[in-house]
Structures are given as structure tokens and as C-alpha cells.
Amino acid sequence: MKTILAMLAAVLPLPAAAQAPVVRAPAGAVQGEVADGVRVFRGIPYAQPPVGTLRWKPPVALPAWQGVRQATAFGAACVQPRITAGIYANPPQRMDEDCLTLNVWSPREAKGLPVIVWIHGGALVSGYSHEGMYDGARLAAKGAVIVSINYRLGILGYLAHPALSAESPDGVSGNYGLLDQIAALRWVRDNVAAFGGDPANVTIAGESAGGLSVLYLMASPRARGLFGKAVAQSAYMIAAPELKAARHGLPAAESAGTTIARALGAADLAALRATDAQALSQGAVAKGFGPWGTVDGKVLPRQLVDTWDRGEQAPVPVLAGFNTGEIRSLRMLLPPRPADAAAYETAIRARYRDLADPFLRLYPARDMGEAMLATTRDALYGWTSLRLAIGQGAIGRAGYLYLFDHGYPAADEAGLHAFHAAEIPYVFGTTRGTAPYWPKIPDGVADRRLSAAMMDYWLSFARTGTPTAPGLPPWAPYGTAANYMMFGQVPRAATRPLPGMFALHEAAMCRRRAAGDQPWNWNAGVASPVLAPAAGCR
Known part of the structure; x- marks a missing residue:
């Protein structure tokens, strides 16, 4: 009875006297709240709950509802393991398979504003759309509609399996979380005008796994036309199964799915669908399941590096970049440290062969600890960011590059200068107390000014495709001059970031790809396989 009453309460018309904004969109009417001049609508469903027989199915459109749906509470996070340790620990209060919801922040009286759709990070395993640092109110107040989305995670979002492929009209499986993101973008296209946004001016944006998702969306034919610009913060163009x-x-994705099902004790697909969602999520992580996009020829036609090499990515302006201290908070990505500098240099020469000298110039043995941090950073995030900026220029679209090198006392004292994701609160204007376990960001003039500058650059990019900020340095596309913007204590325009870095990691990736039996993921530096000769690589 309580469930029925709750459903009725969610859709019954509000009294005329209710002082709250109501938006009547094609999906149905929603009632939100106003705070500091910004309307916020929380927990709006964009697809049917993927439960029961809809588990491991592409998202199904939600019929328009009648009456006014209350949108004053965030929806449940998608099911995920509870992470309770480390600076990124911020477990959601509620988790459920019924999680395909989004949130909208919009100025009052908004009309025709640029739209930014934010895709959260979390290694495609964790995270949720309403984490405090993603609060869109401050960006919206500057003249944009901000949308943040949930999408299925872990084994529930990225399982491929022969039985699932057999069910599919396309003969494929996996990529359900990516299909959720595409469904959310379709919802935005069809409904955002009612919230004051311009459906013809949508920017997708994300950090870490959200940045990886941006790359998947740029590569997917099914997302084509749903966005006109892209922001990829600390993205990584890794090999995909x-x-x-x-x-x-990498094993075939269907084979990996069969293996994890067996490890979880599920005899068949029916048994998998009958298993508790939380038990699946926790168990899959414990058994080593890695949720990645699957190259299936349909949703993802080919490897990301191949898509970019062929110039087949979405022809849109891109803003991309990374942080100087990415790996300082991700040390689990580092390989074991060699015994001493001599062992380090020996390992590099054995693995990189003719590329060893340029490698050791960039990452010298004399400061092995810093060299290993920089190697992993550059092989994942630095190389990817430059590849994005260069790749868009190659197809006649602007690619803007940044490097975030801002430190503040609490972070620097913890050895976390410009750590992974440290830029997010500055982009959203949420530097005051929204990341509970992070080093505390000071509420001083310098940090407020840096945040204001980054908000202005990001918003102008979403508005026009060109990042600008009043009274601050012009930000030129990467181009032949290798332009980029350095965000330290203040924004500073510069050229030629980390000379030689991109060429080295591009060459290593090319040789691994040509070998056919090596990924180009975290296996850099002393963890690298022996690189093949340069035949076939430019």
C-alpha cells in the first residue's frame, strides 16, 4: 500500500498555491525548487527501471506521465560497491537498480541557453550524479542549463555474454551503461527546451571514467547528432575488449562474461537475473571483473585509437586536459618500484629498446619516484589529452588543451599536488566543503578567482565553442603551435607541453597495437612489455 501511495504522490497535481517551479516538458510535468535564483529539478527518470527482464537490456523509453511529478529529491544511485576508504570515498545514501534518472539546474526565465550534460567518473564501477562537487547551481547561475545523469555501473552496466548477445536483435551485448548515457542525451534533446536549454547547443562533459565515456560517445554512431561539443577531463583512450x-x-568480452558468471555461481542467464543486484556488484569486483566499453561493431565500431586515426570521431570542438599530479592519488596504478636507479634503467632499456633514450630523458632514473608517477600519468592521461586536441585539429575542428597544476596547502602537505579530479570543484564552483574526504580547499581570494576563471572558460566553450574569460589570457586551439592553457595559481597561456611526451607514448601505443597481443592501458614504464620494432608505425 505504501508503494502505491508513494507512486500516486509523485504524479498528483500540486495545489495552485504551491510556490515552486513547474516545467511542462514532453516527458511530463515536473515540480522542482528554487534556490538563489536557480531552479533545480532532481531525480527525473529518463528511462524505465532496468530491473527484472530489463536487466541487461538496452534502456527502454519511459511513457509520458500524467499530472505533475515531484522532482525535489535526488534519485537513487546505481548499484555499486560501497567505497569507504581513501579521498574518493563518498558512498551514496541510496542505491537501486531503478536509477536511470537525471537532474537539471536552470536559471529562472531561462530560454535558449547552452546545455552541459555531466557524466560522473568512478572507473565505470562507482559514482553518482548528485555528488556534492557536481552541484550545477553555480554554473547555471552564470547562464547555462546543467544536467547530471546516472547510468548503470559495473557488471550491471557492462556485462557481455553469449546468451545476452543471442537475445539482442543486433547480436551484441555489453555497453548498457553507455546506452543509458545515449538515452539520457535523447531525453535532453527532446525535453531540455522546456527547461530553458537549447537542444541544438549541447556539450557533453565528464572526468576520468566520465571522460572515457565522452570518448565512447564521440566514437559511437548512435550518439551522433546528440551533442555539438565535448569536454574530456582526465580521459584515457585505453584498449577495449x-x-x-x-x-x-584482452579476452573476448563474451568470454569474460562467461567466466565471471561461472565465478559468481550462476549456471545461466536466468540465474544471473535472479541474483541480488548488490551481491552481483560486490561479487564481480571481488572476482576481478573489469567494466569497459565493448567493441561490438554496433555501439562501438572499433578501438578508440582506430576511430581517431580514421577521423571518424564526432566532428565537434573538444576541450581536453589533465592534472600534473594525477597518479599521486592513484598510486595503485603504479607498478612495483625497482630496487634502485640502475635496475630501473635496465628495465626501461630492455622494454623500450630503441625508444629507451627518449624515455629516460623524460623520466630519468635519478628521480625514480617522480619519474614513475609521471610515466603512468602521461601514458594514460597526458597522451590521451594531446591525442584528442591533435585529432580534432586533423578533422578541421578546434581542440583546446589544458594542464591543471594548481596546488593548495592541505593537498600539497599530503603529497597530492594537483591530484586526480582536483580540478572538478573549480569547474563547478563547489570548492567549499563538497568533497568530504579531500584535502580542504581554502576559501581564499586566489582559489575563488581560479574557480571563477575556469567556470568562465568552460561556460564560454559550451556557449560558442571557444573558451574565453573576461580579462584573462586568450586560449588558442592546440594547432601547429601546440598551444595550451596552464591552470596554476592563475591561468597562463603557454605552448609545447611536456616536449617529447606525446611522440614517445604514441610510438609505444602504435607498436603494441601492431603486435596485437598487448593493451595500451597501465602497462607503461617498468611494467611495459618488450616493444616490437617500429615496422608499420609512423
Whole structure:
């Protein structure tokens, strides 16, 4: 009875006297709240709950509802393991498979404003749309509509399996979380005008796994036309499993799915669907399941590096970048440290062969600890960011590059200068107390000014495709001059970031790809396989 009453309460018309904004969109009417001149609508469903027989199915459109749905409470986070340790620990209060919701922040009287759709990070395993640092109110107040979305995570979002492929009209499986993101973008296209946004001026944006998701969306034919600009913060263009073939050192995605199902004690698909969602999520992580996009020839036609090499990515302006201290908070990505500098240099020469000298110039043995941090950073985030900026220029679209090198006392004292995700509160204007376990960001003039500058650059990019900020340095596209913006204590325009870095990691990736049995993920530096000769690589 309580469930029925709750459902009725969610859709019954509000009294005329209710002082709250009501938006009547094609999906149905929603009632939100106003705070500091910004309307916020929380927990709006964009697809049917993927439960029961809809578990591991592409998202299904939600019929328009009648009456006015209350949108004053955030929806449940998608099911995920509870992470309770480390600076990124911020477990959601509620989790449920019924989680395909989004949130909208919009100025009052908004009309035709640029739209930013934010995709949260969390390694495709964790995270949720309403984490405090993603609060869109301050960005919206500056003249934009901000949308943050949930999408299925972990085994529930990225499981490929032969039985699931057999069910599919396309003969494929996996990528359900990515399909959720596409469904959310379709909802934005169809409904955002009612909230004051321009459906023809949508920017997708995300950090870490959200940045990886931006790359998947740029590569997916099914997302084409749903956005006109892209922001990729600390993205990583890693190798992806292919649906049916074991390639690049990765098992076939269907094979990996069969293995994890067996490890979880599920005899068949019916048993998997009958298993508790939280038990699946926790168990899959414990058994080593890695949720990645699957190269299936449909949703993701080919490896991301191949898509970019062929110039087949979305032809949109891109703003991309990374942080100087990415790995300071992600030390689990580092390989074991060699015994001494001599062992380090020996390992590099054995693995990088003719590329060893340029490698050691960039990452010298004399400061092995810093060299290893920089190697992993650059092989993942630095190389990817430059590849994005260069790749868009190659197809006649602007690619803007940044490097975030801002430190503040609490972070620097903890050895976390410009750590992974440290830029997010500055982009959203949420530097005051929204990341509970992070080093405390000071509420001083310098940090407020840096945040205001980054908000202005990001918003102008969403508005026009060109990042600008009043009274601050012009930000030129990467281009032949290798332009970029350095965000330290203040924004500073510069050229030629980390000379030689991109060429080294591009060459290593090319050789691994040509070998066919090596991924180009975290296996850099002393963890690298022996690189093949340069034949076939530019």
C-alpha cells in the first residue's frame, strides 16, 4: 500500500498555491525548487527501471506521465560497491537498480541557453550524479542549463555474454551503461527546451571514467547528432575488449562474461537475473571483473585509437586536459618500484629498446619516484589529452588543451599536488566543503578567482565553442603551435607541453597495437612489455 501511495504522490497535481517551479516538458510535468535564483529539478527518470527482464537490456523509453511529478529529491544511485576508504570515498545514501534518472539546474526565465550534460567518473564501477562537487547551481547561475545523469555501473552496466548477445536483435551485448548515457542525451534533446536549454547547443562533459565515456560517445554512431561539443577531463583512450575475439592482450568480452558468471555461481542467464543486484556488484569486483566499453561493431565500431586515426570521431570542438599530479592519488596504478636507479634503467632499456633514450630523458632514473608517477600519468592521461586536441585539429575542428597544476596547502602537505579530479570543484564552483574526504580547499581570494576563471572558460566553450574569460589570457586551439592553457595559481597561456611526451607514448601505443597481443592501458614504464620494432608505425 505504501508503494502505491508513494507512486500516486509523485504524479498528483500540486495545489495552485504551491510556490515552486513547474516545467511542462514532453516527458511530463515536473515540480522542482528554487534556490538563489536557480531552479533545480532532481531525480527525473529518463528511462524505465532496468530491473527484472530489463536487466541487461538496452534502456527502454519511459511513457509520458500524467499530472505533475515531484522532482525535489535526488534519485537513487546505481548499484555499486560501497567505497569507504581513501579521498574518493563518498558512498551514496541510496542505491537501486531503478536509477536511470537525471537532474537539471536552470536559471529562472531561462530560454535558449547552452546545455552541459555531466557524466560522473568512478572507473565505470562507482559514482553518482548528485555528488556534492557536481552541484550545477553555480554554473547555471552564470547562464547555462546543467544536467547530471546516472547510468548503470559495473557488471550491471557492462556485462557481455553469449546468451545476452543471442537475445539482442543486433547480436551484441555489453555497453548498457553507455546506452543509458545515449538515452539520457535523447531525453535532453527532446525535453531540455522546456527547461530553458537549447537542444541544438549541447556539450557533453565528464572526468576520468566520465571522460572515457565522452570518448565512447564521440566514437559511437548512435550518439551522433546528440551533442555539438565535448569536454574530456582526465580521459584515457585505453584498449577495449572486443565482443567475440581475444585481441590486444584482452579476452573476448563474451568470454569474460562467461567466466565471471561461472565465478559468481550462476549456471545461466536466468540465474544471473535472479541474483541480488548488490551481491552481483560486490561479487564481480571481488572476482576481478573489469567494466569497459565493448567493441561490438554496433555501439562501438572499433578501438578508440582506430576511430581517431580514421577521423571518424564526432566532428565537434573538444576541450581536453589533465592534472600534473594525477597518479599521486592513484598510486595503485603504479607498478612495483625497482630496487634502485640502475635496475630501473635496465628495465626501461630492455622494454623500450630503441625508444629507451627518449624515455629516460623524460623520466630519468635519478628521480625514480617522480619519474614513475609521471610515466603512468602521461601514458594514460597526458597522451590521451594531446591525442584528442591533435585529432580534432586533423578533422578541421578546434581542440583546446589544458594542464591543471594548481596546488593548495592541505593537498600539497599530503603529497597530492594537483591530484586526480582536483580540478572538478573549480569547474563547478563547489570548492567549499563538497568533497568530504579531500584535502580542504581554502576559501581564499586566489582559489575563488581560479574557480571563477575556469567556470568562465568552460561556460564560454559550451556557449560558442571557444573558451574565453573576461580579462584573462586568450586560449588558442592546440594547432601547429601546440598551444595550451596552464591552470596554476592563475591561468597562463603557454605552448609545447611536456616536449617529447606525446611522440614517445604514441610510438609505444602504435607498436603494441601492431603486435596485437598487448593493451595500451597501465602497462607503461617498468611494467611495459618488450616493444616490437617500429615496422608499420609512423
